[in-house]
Amino acid sequence: MTIRIRTALLGAALAGTAATSAVAEEWRLNNFLPETRPETAQIEQFAEDVNAALADKDFKLTVYSGGSLGLKNTDLLRVLPRGAVEMSLMWSNYLGRDAPALSSVFVQGAISTVDELKAVLPVAQEIYEEEYTDWGVTTVGFVAIPTLSVSVFCRDEPIHTLEDLKGVKLRVWAREQVETFTKLGVAAQIIPQEETYVALKTGVVDCALYPALYASTISLQEVTKYASFLYPMASAPYTLGVATDKWESTDPEIRTAITTAADALWERTNQYDKDAEAEMAAREKLGEMGVTWGEDFPEADRAQFMEAVSETWQMLAEEAGGNAMDYRARVLEALGR
Template identity: 80%
Template sequence: MLAQPALAEEWRFNNFLPETRPESAQIDKFAQDVNTALADRDFSIEVYHGGSLGIPNTDLLRVVPTGAVEMSLMWSNYLGRDAPELGSVFVQGAISTVDELKSVLPVAQEIYTEAYDDWDITTVGFVAIPTLSVSVFCRNEPVNTLEQLRDVKLRVWAREQVETFTKLGVAAQIIPQEETYVALRTGVVDCALYPALYASTISLQEVTKYASFLYPMASAPYTIGVQDALWESTDPAIKDAITAAADDLWERTNQYDADIENEMAAREKLSEQGIVWGEDFPQADREQFVEAVSETWAMLAEEAGGEALDYRARMLEALGR
């Protein structure tokens, strides 16, 4: 009998970010690097952007361990329903400078690797997120004070933001980025919290008219996860190619020198598309926000208990606080 040729193996990479995001281009480059390195082994990675595989980003701790998708981008701040302790690692707004970010990243990566391992997920790489300037984008009128913000319905993307704004008397609700455009267009919310750098990737300029800067933010890195059993059974040469490409991906994205320049360029482009940039939120309001963030961080850690307290303590130690 003639031997049958081995079937080519393809791993699907679930990327919940829009294809237009800069990180998505970097993930495409990662897949291309792996595919090039393994061109003679009938192995490839195919990236599916924007949640096109139909997997909610909040369900990834339930889906990835089953092997239903071979590889996925994961972000701890979306996973609080199943792993509330992950919300105590990076709280939005608690880390605001590049120096602070660099001091905590090695600790955060160590924590995420440990935490995902408990869910039978192997961490094979990380994708850094630029330091961001978070603004309030509004439909009908400019909003650039906390007093004004208390009179509108605000879209946010994580529970800690809901808790922080609640402390400030602001009505905030979580709306996934893929639903934000429609929520603004239909009036479900009046304003949306969003970084200017990414605003055009979901066409905020089409459904909002005004924007004002509120706070700087350094974010938790994205993690690339693979089911433990799949990773353990993978050919060592394939693992080496994936690891090498992931190391290059981290090196490319873990750069922050151009963040301010990119922010200003994004604002200028949005202005050309019709967004009116108002005054920044007053310093006193921003100080109130930071104080509320600090309270939220402590509250979430206490609420989750156990490992959450340890995670926060390790981060605070790295920050020298």
Template identity: 80%
Template sequence: MKTSLHATALALAAGTALAGPALAETWRFNNFLPETRPESAQIEQFAEDVNTALADRDFEIEVYHGGSLGLPNTDLLRVVPTGAVEMSLMWANYLGRDAPALGSVFVQGAISTVDELLKVLPVAQEIYEEEYDEWGITTVGFVAIPTLSVSVFCRDEPVNTLEQLRDVKLRVWAREQVETFTNLGVAAQIIPQEETYVALRTGVVDCALYPALYASTISLQEVTEHAAFLYPMASAPYTIGVPDELWESTDPEIKSAITEAADALWERTNQYDADLENEMAAREALAEQGITWHDDFPEEDRALFIDAVSETWQMLAEEAGGNALDYRERVLTALGR
């Protein structure tokens, strides 16, 4: 018996030696944004903060940018809970197919000032945590988006009135924008940001709705020549989600490091003082690369756009039903409307 036990012990020891030291636990972070986006740099800093805090725990977060893991934005509510990825950036405006109520929280263009945004953010974060929890996803943090100036970038001819916009095919990124522009008589279609460059080059669309601040991250200056400002936009924050089962089984020390880094990430990004300055610098840089900036859309056109946005917001909430009406009411209450 002793010989047998001894032999077994030697075999186990040999197996351990051959296997070598235990590999570090790695969490893949799915970031659908281009690596060149400012938010991506902030996410990298978040991962570095976690990895530094847990350097002696053989744990690390590895960030995959630009959808390189092959997970479509619109499928994340289905994919993340399965554990196909350990951590993912999520944006409610991309998820309306599976969770229509999310589209009634922030409708593009309905909130346009920093003061309004700051009133709404705590309510929106609370709603997102509730909604994602219903899908088996734990919210571990948020990434704020700057207040943006959304412009119309066109390939061949300048467009800076609604009348002109009705004669072109327009790229947008969310369903509420399709509904709003359709209400205004404009042919709009959703094209993911990673496909926008090719869609413009090949003529699938003539113009693209896009913030100047981020236009160079998808090289719009290479496929468009004209741009004009249409409307200001405050956006819903991005959410960082982890599958419930994974989060519940995660060591408390790792959880603490992640939440602390996420708090620091939110503190860094939830700042808006430099937004206008950054916008003008982006426009100047684009002009140096060949974009001609034309007069802004006239005030009367922008007023028509805002009216259409309000109608879209109400329509989407009523269509979604259920929690959507409550979400919209909570946001309106926070705005004092």
């Protein structure tokens, strides 16, 4: 072998070694929320905090938003423990197929005030940690969701009574909503948020249940003309999960950086004093973009809706079996009901 060839090979080997050592261990954080959602900005800040704390480590946490990794929300309890992604945002209401007991913790519409939410959150977080542990997922943090005002957005005509709602096809996002509206005689179907725009535009549904606060993030103002408030909703927090075997084998310094940043994330998001102001601002913005805000659904209709929600909660807990009734009882106790 000539000196020139040996030198070239040695140079290539050294370059390869340098490239390998320069590549950080990357953790991907699957965030199913759109990039435009305010929670996404908070999650990105979380990743920045982790990376800043580990600047001298061979580690990087990268956020992939809007379903860009191709992971279905409903599959996360199956794929996360198997290493499909290192970390993922998870929401209990999307996981009822595999873990039906989770649907007995927070049922859409059952908890409607900030005081109720604050009373329930510690219990709910404890339950989620227990349930996810059984699936081989370690909870490393939570992301709070603002208290929301859920409205009915319609394409062709204003709808602001349950009676009128019976004559249209309604988009919802969770099974408990399907069950609740079915009790009220309304045809509801689950359509993922990323498919809602097209479903409205093509007439698959006539109206969509959606919070005004987030409506513009999926451009609902482009495919609906009318909206009316139906009910207030406090939501279960999102969970940040990591496969337990992955978490336990991770460098303690990395684990500490992640949990410290997660504590700060929770502190930033677990604030609700400006939610009502944000709701009104969102409605005004939607109005400027062409959505006509109609009358609220009558109090009698909202009372009827809440009664149906309560029945659905009981039904889902009984149907799920296992820990479901215990979860529901713990939440009801926290609520003082």
